[in-house]
Every structure is written in C-alpha cells, then in structure tokens.
Amino acid sequence: VTRRRPFRRRGHDAELRAELRDHVERLAADYVRDGVDPDEARRRARLVFGGDDVAEACRDERRFQWVGALGRDLRLAVRSLLRAPTFTAIALTVLTLGIGATTTIFSVVDAVVLRALPFPNADRLVAVSEMEGATIGNVAPQNFLDWTAQQRVFESLAAVAYSGISLEGNGVQEPETLAAQWVTANFFETMRTPPLLGRPFTADNERDGHAWVAVISYRLWQRRFGGAPDVIGRQLRGQLGAFEIVGVMPPGFGYPVGAREATDVYTPLVISASDRVRGHSYGYYLQVIGRLREGVTIDAAQAQMDQLAARLKQDAPSWYRPIRVQSLHAFITGPARTWMLLLLGVVICVLLIACVNLATLMLVRATARGHELGIRSALGASRWDLGRALLVESLVLSLTGAVLGVLAARIGVEILRAALPADVPRVAAIAVNGRVLAMAAITALATGLAVGLAPISHLARRISPSLRDRARGYTANIEQQRLRSAFVVTEIALAVMLLVGAGLFLASFARVSLIDLGVDTRDVLTIRMRPLVGAWNAAQAQRENGGLLRSILQDVQGIPGVETAALVADGLPFRGDVRTAAFSIPGRTFPSALEDIDRNQISPNYFHVLRVPLRRGRLFTDADRQGAEPVVILNAEAARIYFPNEDPIGQIVRFQGTRRVVGIVGNIRHDGPETNWRREGFVPIAQSPTIAATLVLRTSRSIADVLPPIKTAIRSRFPDLALPDIEMLGDYVRQLTAQRRVNMLLLALFGVLGLAIAAVGLYGVMAYLVTQRTPEIGIRMALGAQASAILRSVLVRALRQMVAGLAIGLAASWLLSTLVKDFLFRIEPHDVRIYAAAAIVLLLAGLAAALLPARRAARVDPLIALRLE
Amino acid sequence: MTHSVKSDIPQGTLDLLILRVAALGPIHGYAIAQRLQQVSRDVLQVQQGSLYPALHRLERRGLLIAEWKPSDTGRDAKFYRLTSKGRAQLKTETASWSRLTEAIGLVLLDPSGDAS
Numbered sequence: 001v002t003r004r005r006p007f008r009r010r011g012h013d014a015e016l017r018a019e020l021r022d023h024v025e026r027l028a029a030d031y032v033r034d035g036v037d038p039d040e041a042r043r044r045a046r047l048v049f050g051g052d053d054v055a056e057a058c059r060d061e062r063r064f065q066w067v068g069a070l071g072r073d074l075r076l077a078v079r080s081l082l083r084a085p086t087f088t089a090i091a092l093t094v095l096t097l098g099i100g101a102t103t104t105i106f107s108v109v110d111a112v113v114l115r116a117l118p119f120p121n122a123d124r125l126v127a128v129s130e131m132e133g134a135t136i137g138n139v140a141p142q143n144f145l146d147w148t149a150q151q152r153v154f155e156s157l158a159a160v161a162y163s164g165i166s167l168e169g170n171g172v173q174e175p176e177t178l179a180a181q182w183v184t185a186n187f188f189e190t191m192r193t194p195p196l197l198g199r200p201f202t203a204d205n206e207r208d209g210h211a212w213v214a215v216i217s218y219r220l221w222q223r224r225f226g227g228a229p230d231v232i233g234r235q236l237r238g239q240l241g242a243f244e245i246v247g248v249m250p251p252g253f254g255y256p257v258g259a260r261e262a263t264d265v266y267t268p269l270v271i272s273a274s275d276r277v278r279g280h281s282y283g284y285y286l287q288v289i290g291r292l293r294e295g296v297t298i299d300a301a302q303a304q305m306d307q308l309a310a311r312l313k314q315d316a317p318s319w320y321r322p323i324r325v326q327s328l329h330a331f332i333t334g335p336a337r338t339w340m341l342l343l344l345g346v347v348i349c350v351l352l353i354a355c356v357n358l359a360t361l362m363l364v365r366a367t368a369r370g371h372e373l374g375i376r377s378a379l380g381a382s383r384w385d386l387g388r389a390l391l392v393e394s395l396v397l398s399l400t401g402a403v404l405g406v407l408a409a410r411i412g413v414e415i416l417r418a419a420l421p422a423d424v425p426r427v428a429a430i431a432v433n434g435r436v437l438a439m440a441a442i443t444a445l446a447t448g449l450a451v452g453l454a455p456i457s458h459l460a461r462r463i464s465p466s467l468r469d470r471a472r473g474y475t476a477n478i479e480q481q482r483l484r485s486a487f488v489v490t491e492i493a494l495a496v497m498l499l500v501g502a503g504l505f506l507a508s509f510a511r512v513s514l515i516d517l518g519v520d521t522r523d524v525l526t527i528r529m530r531p532l533v534g535a536w537n538a539a540q541a542q543r544e545n546g547g548l549l550r551s552i553l554q555d556v557q558g559i560p561g562v563e564t565a566a567l568v569a570d571g572l573p574f575r576g577d578v579r580t581a582a583f584s585i586p587g588r589t590f591p592s593a594l595e596d597i598d599r600n601q602i603s604p605n606y607f608h609v610l611r612v613p614l615r616r617g618r619l620f621t622d623a624d625r626q627g628a629e630p631v632v633i634l635n636a637e638a639a640r641i642y643f644p645n646e647d648p649i650g651q652i653v654r655f656q657g658t659r660r661v662v663g664i665v666g667n668i669r670h671d672g673p674e675t676n677w678r679r680e681g682f683v684p685i686a687q688s689p690t691i692a693a694t695l696v697l698r699t700s701r702s703i704a705d706v707l708p709p710i711k712t713a714i715r716s717r718f719p720d721l722a723l724p725d726i727e728m729l730g731d732y733v734r735q736l737t738a739q740r741r742v743n744m745l746l747l748a749l750f751g752v753l754g755l756a757i758a759a760v761g762l763y764g765v766m767a768y769l770v771t772q773r774t775p776e777i778g779i780r781m782a783l784g785a786q787a788s789a790i791l792r793s794v795l796v797r798a799l800r801q802m803v804a805g806l807a808i809g810l811a812a813s814w815l816l817s818t819l820v821k822d823f824l825f826r827i828e829p830h831d832v833r834i835y836a837a838a839a840i841v842l843l844l845a846g847l848a849a850a851l852l853p854a855r856r857a858a859r860v861d862p863l864i865a866l867r868l869e
Numbered sequence: 870m871t872h873s874v875k876s877d878i879p880q881g882t883l884d885l886l887i888l889r890v891a892a893l894g895p896i897h898g899y900a901i902a903q904r905l906q907q908v909s910r911d912v913l914q915v916q917q918g919s920l921y922p923a924l925h926r927l928e929r930r931g932l933l934i935a936e937w938k939p940s941d942t943g944r945d946a947k948f949y950r951l952t953s954k955g956r957a958q959l960k961t962e963t964a965s966w967s968r969l970t971e972a973i974g975l976v977l978l979d980p981s982g983d984a985s
Contacts, residue, residue, distance in 0.1 A: 015947075016925075018945075018947075019898065019921070019946075019947045020921065022897070022898075022899070022940075022942075022944065022946050022947070023898050023899045023921075025942070026899040026942070027899065029942070054921050054922070057919075057921070057922040058921050058922050058924075058925045061922045061923075061925040061926040061929060
C-alpha cells in the first residue's frame with residue numbers, strides 16, 4: 001500500500017525537511033561504507049549538503065510564480081530609479097511634500113469633521129437647540145422641562161451645562177481646577193455609556209441637597225486616585241464642598257467629545273426653583289441631547305418640536321424661539337465644517353500639482369528612455385512587460401513617498417494641533433491613526449497609478465518607432481509635446497490658484513493684525529484667581545476678599561520685575577469674560593437693547609497696566625473705596641451713546657447702585673480684532689463684592705523669574721486657590737486669531753509649495769526640451785543665430801506655457817474665491833491687486849526656472865552639438 | 870579518488886536530465902544524484918543545492934509526481950516519477966537538445982572557422 005502524503009497535516013515544510021534529512025542520511029551511510037567514522041560521516045554529509053539554503057531554494061520554487069515576477073519588477077524598478085538619482089530625489093521630495101501635506105490635513109479633517117461619534121448607536125443621537133436668529137443657541141431650563149414633559153419622539157432628552165470644579169490641595173497634590181459638566185441623570189443612558197465602575201446618577205440626585213455626587217473620568221481616576229479599586233464612595237474635595245464619587249466612566253468617554261481640556265467630572269444638573277418658572281429672568285445655558293425613538297426620523301422629531309414651539313409662541317411669546325433638531329454629529333462638527341472642507345480643498349490642490357508634476361517628470365523620463373525601452377522591446381519584452389515595469393517604478397516611488405509623507409505628517413499634525421484654536425471640535429482626537437494611514441496608502445496608490453499611466457499611454461502607441469525616433473532626435477513627437485505642455489499648464493494654473501488664495505488670506509491676516517485693540521498687550525501677564533473665599537456669601541466676600549486682594553496687590557507690586565499691577569473682575573479682555581449689568585440714567589429712557597452695559601470691577605492701576613488712554617476726567621484712586629462716593633468710568637463708546645450731546649463727567653447714573661461718572665477711557669476691542677466696541681462701565685473693585693478676580697501685571701522680566709514669588713504671595717492669602725489660567729494677555733489675543741493664523745500659514749505654505757513644485761516641473765520640461773533640441777540649436781548657431789536669440793526663443797516658449805497657465809489659474813481663482821468670502825477680513829475676493837501679485841510672483845519664479853535651461857541652450861557649442869548626430 | 874575533469878551541469882539542462890532519469894521508474898532524490906554521476910561516468914557533478922529546487926520546480930509544473938514509499942533503508946522516502954505531461958516534455962526537449970548539439974557540433978567542427 002502506498003501512503004501518499006503522510007505529512008499533509010504538518011504541511012509541505014515538514015515533508016521537505018524529511019526529504020532532505022533522508023538525503024543527508026543516505027550520504028552519511030555511503031561515507032560509512034567507505035570507512036568513515038559514523039559521527040564524522042554525518043557531520044561531513046551535512047556540510048556537503050548545506051541543508052538550510054537548499055530548503056529555502058525549494059521553498060522559493062514552490063511559491064507562486066507571480067511573486068517571483070513581482071520581485072524581479074521591484075528589483076528592476078529600484079535599480080532603474082537609483083540610476084537616475086536627481087530624478088528620484090526630485091520625485092520623492094515632491095511626493096513627500098504632497099502626501100505629507102495631504103495626510104496632515106486629512107488627519108485634522110477626519111478627526112474634526114468626518115469621524116463618527118464614539119458612542120453606541122451614535123447615529124440616533126440628536127441635538128435639540130433654540131435658534132438665536134440664524135445661529136444655534138443654548139436652551140433655557142424652563143423650555144427643556146417643557147419639552148421633556150411633552151415630547152413623544154425621543155427615548156430620552158438629556159441636558160448638559162458647562163461647569164468647573166476647583167479641588168483643594170491635600171499636601172501631596174496641588175489645588176487644581178478641573179473641567180466639569182453638569183448633566184441630567186439620564187445623560188449616561190442617553191449616550192448608551194454606563195460607568196465602568198459604580199452607578200450613574202438617579203433622578204433623586206437632581207434635587208438640591210442630593211446633588212453632591214460625582215461621576216469621574218477614567219483619566220482622573222488614574223491620575224488623582226492611582227486607579228484605586230475602592231474609589232467609589234471616596235470624596236472629591238472641591239472648594240465649595242465635597243462630592244461623593246459614585247461612578248467612573250470608561251476610558252475614552254468624554255463630553256464634549258475630544259475637547260482640548262477633557263471633562264474630568266460630571267455632577268448632577270440641578271435646575272433651581274427660579275429656573276423652573278417662566279418669570280422675567282432668561283438664562284440660556286443648556287445643551288440638549290436626545291436619543292430618537294425607534295423608527296423616528298430627524299424630520300419627524302423636528303415636526304413635533306415645531307408644534308411644541310408653536311404652542312409656546314401662543315402661551316408665553318417672550319419665551320418663544322424656533323427649535324432646531326439636528327444630528328449630534330452635525331451639531332458638534334457644524335461650526336468647523338466649512339473651514340475644514342476649505343483646508344481639504346486647498347491641500348488636494350497641492351496634491352494635484354504634485355501628481356501632475358510627477359506625471360510630467362515621468363513622461364519626460366520615459367521619452368528620454370525611449371532608446372532603452374526600444375532595445376528592451378526589440379529583445380522580446382512585451383508591451384505589457386514594459387508598461388508593468390514603468391507602473392511598478394511609479395508605484396515604488398509613490399509608496400516610498402507615502403512612507404516619507406506619513407513621517408512628515410506625524411510632525412505636521414503635532415504642529416497643527418497645537419496651532420488650532422481650542423474651540424475646534426474634537427481637537428484632541430487629531431492623530432495619525434489607522435484611517436489616516438489607509439487614506440495615505442490609497443492616495444499613494446492612486447497617485448502611483450495615475451502617474452504611471454501617463455507614460456504608458458504614449459508607450460502603447462510609440463514603442464516600435466522609438467529606435468528610429470531617437471536616431472533623429474530633434475523632430476520631437478508632437479503628441480508627447482502637447483501632453484507635456486498640458487501638464488505644465490495645469491500645474492501652473494493650480495499654483496496660481498494657491499497663490500491667489502495665499503494672497504487673500506495673508507492680506508486678511510495683515511489687516512487683522514493692524515487693528516488697534518485699544519490696549520497694549522505686550523508683557524502683560526494675567527493670573528486668574530477663582531473662586532475666592534465665600535462665593536456663597538456676598539457680605540462675607542466683600543468683607544474678606546477685598547482686604548485679602550488688596551494685600552496681595554501690595555505684595556506683588558514689590559516684586560522685582562513687576563512694573564505695575566492691577567486687579568480686574570469679570571472683565572479681562574480677550575478671554576471671553578463678559579458680565580453685563582443694568583445701566584440707566586435717572587429721568588431718561590433707552591430702548592431695551594441699551595438697558596445694560598458691561599460691568600468691569602477694577603483696581604486703580606488697571607488702565608496703567610493695559611495702557612488704555614484716559615480721554616476725559618480722572619482715573620480711580622485709592623480714595624475711591626467703600627464708604628466714599630460711588631463712582632464709575634465709562635468707555636468712549638458708552639459715553640457716545642448715552643451722552644451724545646453733553647459732557648458725561650459729573651453726571652449721575654444708575655449702575656450697581658447710584659454712581660457719578662468721573663472719567664472716560666479709550667475703547668477696547670473686548671472680543672478680539674474682528675469685533676466692534678462694546679459699551680463698558682468700570683467700577684472700583686473696592687466698591688463692590690468680589691468672588692473672583694484676575695491679577696494683571698506689566699512685567700519687565702521673564703515669566704520664570706516673576707511667577708514663583710507672585711504665586712507665593714497669592715498662596716499666603718488663599719492657600720487652597722487653584723491657579724488654572726496663567727497666561728500672557730497677548731496669548732489670549734492669539735487664541736482669538738488662531739484660525740486666521742492657521743489659514744494664513746497653511747495657505748502661504750501651500751502656495752509656496754505649489755509654486756516650487758510647478759517651477760520644478762517647468763524647469764524639467766524646458767531642460768528636456770533643450771536637450772532634445774541641442775542638435776537643432778547647434779545647426780542654427782552654425783548658420784549664424786545669435787546666442788541671445790536662442791535664449792529668447794527658449795524663454796518665449798516657457799513664457800507661452802506660463803501665460804496659458806496664468807490665464808486659466810486666474811480665471812478659476814476669480815470664480816472660486818467667492819467661496820472663501822466668509823473667511824476673509826476687509827478684503828474683497830476679487831481684489832485685483834492680489835491677482836496681479838500672484839501673477840507676478842508666478843512669472844518671476846517661472847522665468848527663473850526656465851532661465852537655467854535657456855542659458856544652457858544659448859551656450860551650446862555648434863561643433864559639439866553637431867557631433868552628437 | 871578519481872581526479873578526472875568534472876563538469877557542472879549546464880544551466881537549464883538539469884531539468885532535462887532529471888526527467889530522463891525519472892523516466893526509468895520511481896526514484897528518490899539521492900538516487901537521482903548518484904545515477905547522474907554514474908551514468909555520466911563521474912563527469913557530471915550535480916550540485917546538491919540545485920537538485921532539490923529543480924525537483925520541486927518540476928513537481929510544481931506537473932512534470933513529476935511524488936509519493937512517499939518505504940525504501941531500502943526501511944524508512945519512507947520520497948519517490949518521483951514522470952507524469953504523462955512530463956513524458957511529453959522529455960520527448961520534445963530531448964529532440965531539441967539533439968538538434969542543438971548537432972548544430973553546435975557542426976559549427977565547432979567547421980575547419981574554415983579554425984582561427985588559431
């Protein structure tokens with residue numbers, strides 16, 4: 001009986017080893033027969049046979065044949081690329097930059113806009129908002145309670161509100177402020193994410209007095225409690241009271257999703273009694289998240305909420321605002337979507353230039369290699385063989401470029417993430433991850449295929465005459481020439497579009513930077529101190545905090561490196577701190593839009609520190625204290641509106657009590673360069689209760705020098721005070737202009753990149769052309785043509801392509817620039833100066849690129865050129 | 870030890886020789902190597918490193934088929950024999966080899982080409 005394949009189970013490899021072992025043993029046996037010692041025989045047999053190599057060679061034979069063919073193609077491609085180091089270096093640089101830029105931007109766009117939300121069945125989650133005119137607004141608790149009671153389309157409606165918690169220090173850990181959210185008890189169920197440990201809140205926790213419980217993030221559990229398993233039931237000692245920890249969320253959970261400052265604490269939302277009735281106090285501070293019932297569409301939910309809104313319009317018109325239901329994903333990503341798509345469009349433009357450029361270079365190279373390809377074809381290589389070789393070559397290039405590009409993107413992503421404004425949704429989730437890598441791979445493959453196909457398409461038609469063609473090189477094939485010109489023109493057109501875009505964004509940023517903010521932000525350090533002792537007791541706050549703050553101010557004034565120091569409460573510019581208060585003038589009435597103005601509490605030196613000019617009257621002094629006459633300073637805007645035709649100084653107004661106007665100061669652009677003046681009133685901090693304040697200092701030394709003694713001074717009065725916000729005032733301004741800065745930098749970078757790549761493309765094509773025409777030029781010169789005429793003819797040729805590209809690029813920019821209108825600041829999308837500048841920059845770069853080959857053409861030695869024949 | 874001049878088997882002809890030896894009946898790798906050496910009167914030296922890859926190549930191409938059978942040592946050995954496809958291949962390759970050697974012989978024996 002023959003036993004076929006006894007090794008099937010263990011596979012071919014075991015079988016192979018057995019076969020080779022058999023051979024060695026037979027060889028050894030023969031040696032023994034010749035009189036060799038058995039051990040020695042076996043050793044010698046193994047030595048002669050060299051088992052491992054043979055086994056490997058056998059395995060090679062068994063592998064699929066095409067793997068071998070691919071290996072050959074790869075080796076061939078690498079060798080051929082290495083033979084042309086300049087071409088390879090240029091191609092790889094272009095690819096690295098193109099794919100690197102695309103991958104970086106895609107990482108950002110994917111994380112911010114495209115990726116699904118990290119909650120189970122997230123597609124059923126919606127945000128329900130009240131509309132403030134055309135913009136999405138927050139929801140008033142009264143309305144939220146109504147909706148909850150009356151709606152039938154959601155499984156649950158949860159509400160979320162921003163809060164913060166300052167933890168006490170405890171000897172080991174410093175006091176710190178944590179990002180926190182108030183959430184309704186059904187929030188975790190709505191998100192379909194139960195705590196990892198412990199329990200969610202119950203409806204009972206939503207009542208005053210029962211709300212001192214907290215669910216903490218996995219991160220906080222690890223960081224503050226070292227991941228202790230008995231964390232449930234322990235206390236989170238905040239400055240306003242202690243929360244009992246009832247739950248720990250799983251890692252990765254966070255709301256808002258991917259916030260730069262991740263939420264660490266969730267506490268129950270308690271809607272106060274006054275917020276449950278429709279009185280005259282309107283507070284809009286809730287975000288409402290709903291989970292749609294099975295089978296209910298967003299449109300159906302919208303229809304029912306419209307009905308609720310209509311009913312409210314009748315019952316309590318002053319509380320009516322239209323309701324908007326949209327997917328939670330759209331709600332979160334909406335604000336950034338247009339911007340992100342803009343960036344994506346721009347970077348795709350760069351990638352296109354890179355691809356077209358590469359295709360141009362490949363085409364030039366394929367033509368230059370016509371001779372080699374012709375010979376290979378004559379030796380029996382089929383068209384398919386040659387095409388495959390070219391394709392493999394471009395794939396090797398593009399995949400290598402992808403690897404380098406991804407490495408570049410890792411750096412790019414780090415830089416970009418730090419540069420983006422903090423309010424970009426999901427900014428913390430930006431990373432080069434699997435999705436991004438897949439995208440880079442697809443981009444590279446597509447690039448490689450597209451670029452590889454360009455020379456192949458002409459290969460298909462032009463193989464056989466290639467040998468002949470080369471012999472009379474200077475009658476260049478018109479078809480190829482047309483294709484190359486089309487490529488160069490496309491590159492130039494795309495580069496022009498990028499340049500126009502860069503110009504528009506640069507001009508916008510320049511204009512934003514030139515705006516006078518009304519303050520001198522240089523060297524101003526700001527330190528937020530909150531909450532101070534006694535936030536719940538205004539009388540105590542006034543009694544204690546005032547004195548403590550004054551002594552801190554005195555201590556700080558004495559520190560070397562601190563020029564001047566002041567305190568401000570509720571009104572630091574550029575940080576988003578605004579509190580308004582009712583303002584009126586006895587005996588006059590104003591429209592309701594003018595019934596309140598910003599309230600700033602300041603110490604006397606405040607305007608010195610910020611260098612805000614005094615327009616009329618006087619600033620505060622230490623004499624403006626509790627017990628003295630209540631006074632107020634207005635900014636110029638408030639003075640203009642409330643006292644248009646008279647001198648405001650000395651007038652009596654009602655603002656935090658009855659006060660006399662003593663001074664008028666210059667306007668501050670409180671919300672950044674792109675906003676208007678606000679109406680502002682300033683009162684002495686000594687004349688009003690204070691529960692939080694910001695120390696504002698003008699420094700003459702580095703932060704590292706002055707900060708430690710300042711911190712010591714603060715801690716000596718408020719030992720448990722967390723100092724979460726220590727920032728230069730200029731950095732807050734930079735945050736406000738971050739989006740502009742990012743846009744400008746990216747556009748400028750991409751514009752330069754596109755220009756450089758296009759210039760390289762132009763150079764490559766012109767250089768090739770000159771090489772091809774060298775014999776022709778030689779003949780012309782032999783016949784008496786001037787060098788300058790030759791130079792001119794080459795430049796004119798380059799110029800013709802540039803002008804064609806310019807015309808297309810400028811026209812396309814003209815059409816497309818209206819799309820970015822909303823991103824521009826005080827510049828028209830059709831500002832002719834920008835277009836002219838882009839054209840000039842491109843012409844200069846293009847001529848510089850063409851000049852090198854043109855000069856080479858002008859220096860052609862007729863004798864040498866003719867000898868080439 | 871014989872010290873006659875030994876030749877490596879020319880590239881591409883090893884496959885042909887293996888097919889020829891295997892045509893005589895099922896035979897294992899070691900025996901093929903010995904057989905080649907004996908029949909060629911020790912002139913042809915089979916590189917151990919190329920015999921087995923060639924066997925596996927021929928098996929993969931369906932010219933040889935192998936089976937494990939008890940052998941003279943008492944252990945199982947892998948025995949190769951020709952398939953019908955292999956037999957056809959042997960025939961055509963033998964014919965073309967003969968033509969080639971004949972042609973080369975004619976060229977080499979041409980007295981007018983003797984330059985030296």
